[in-house]
Amino acid sequence: MLKLGVNIDHVATVREARYRGRTEGEPSPVDAALQCEAAGAHGITAHLREDRRHIVDRDLTQLRERISTRLNLEMANTPEMVGIASRVRPNIVCLVPEKRQEVTTEGGLDVLAHETSLGETRRSLNGVGIEVSLFIAPDLEQVRASARVGAQFIELHTGSYAESFRSPDLRRHELQRLVEAARLAHELGLRVNAGHGLTVANTPALFVVPHLEELNIGHSIISRSIFVGLTASVKEMLQAMSGYTA
Ligand code: PXP
Numbered sequence: 001m002l003k004l005g006v007n008i009d010h011v012a013t014v015r016e017a018r019y020r021g022r023t024e025g026e027p028s029p030v031d032a033a034l035q036c037e038a039a040g041a042h043g044i045t046a047h048l049r050e051d052r053r054h055i056v057d058r059d060l061t062q063l064r065e066r067i068s069t070r071l072n073l074e075m076a077n078t079p080e081m082v083g084i085a086s087r088v089r090p091n092i093v094c095l096v097p098e099k100r101q102e103v104t105t106e107g108g109l110d111v112l113a114h115e116t117s118l119g120e121t122r123r124s125l126n127g128v129g130i131e132v133s134l135f136i137a138p139d140l141e142q143v144r145a146s147a148r149v150g151a152q153f154i155e156l157h158t159g160s161y162a163e164s165f166r167s168p169d170l171r172r173h174e175l176q177r178l179v180e181a182a183r184l185a186h187e188l189g190l191r192v193n194a195g196h197g198l199t200v201a202n203t204p205a206l207f208v209v210p211h212l213e214e215l216n217i218g219h220s221i222i223s224r225s226i227f228v229g230l231t232a233s234v235k236e237m238l239q240a241m242s243g244y245t246a
Pocket of ligand 1 (some may be wrong): 007009047074094096135155194195196197198216217218219220
């Protein structure tokens with residue numbers, strides 16, 4: 001069964017719009033996470049950014065204490081973040097590239113260019129019992145480098161696929177890249193997740209991609225929840241994902 005990890009960053013984005021710098025405020029990303037779990041989500045994803053623009057350190061501690069599914073911490077490969085992960089002990093860390101000016105995570109990690117430091121971080125996190133995933137574009141060289149780093153998972157960046165969704169030729173091309181990357185990853189012993197830009201509308205066409213275990217989805221679920229509530233929004237996404245058999 002294809003699992004859903006709900007990214008609750010944007011609940012914190014709304015809180016920080018009003019309560020930045022304060023020690024409490026609404027809406028609570030932790031309460032949102034609990035509601036996502038009750039609606040059937042299989043995991044909770046949160047990105048602690050260097051500038052703390054949405055999720056802040058106390059959110060992570062509380063998420064770790066209170067959720068009962070898996071906690072997936074997205075973070076940059078920096079000593080500060082590795083220290084925080086080692087203390088908080090999420091189930092899995094997804095290493096992502098991070099630029100201060102970007103609105104969201106724009107591209108995949110350049111694993112080839114940072115193999116040594118990613119390998120060190122991977123060993124250090126695995127050493128304290130945390131699984132490691134690398135967020136990469138569907139590029140075969142990046143998949144091979146991820147296997148050399150020894151990561152347990154890759155998360156395939158579906159942003160280009162989502163952008164191409166309305167142009168049939170481009171969409172076919174992006175799907176083919178995802179299919180080939182997932183196949184190679186599986187052959188090399190990597191487990192495969194995917195995410196970024198996924199919606200109820202564009203997720204079913206992704207089902208041609210084999211070996212997917214989990215989709216990490218944030219913006220579309222939180223956006224839709226404004227109109228139908230978080231429980232219904234999570235359930236709609238689970239329903240959209242339910243036809244996956246590959
Ligand atoms: N996966 C990763 C690694 C991400 O950085 C993000 C965005 O924070 C997502 C998944 C979720 O993307 P979206 O908010 O577009 O669903």
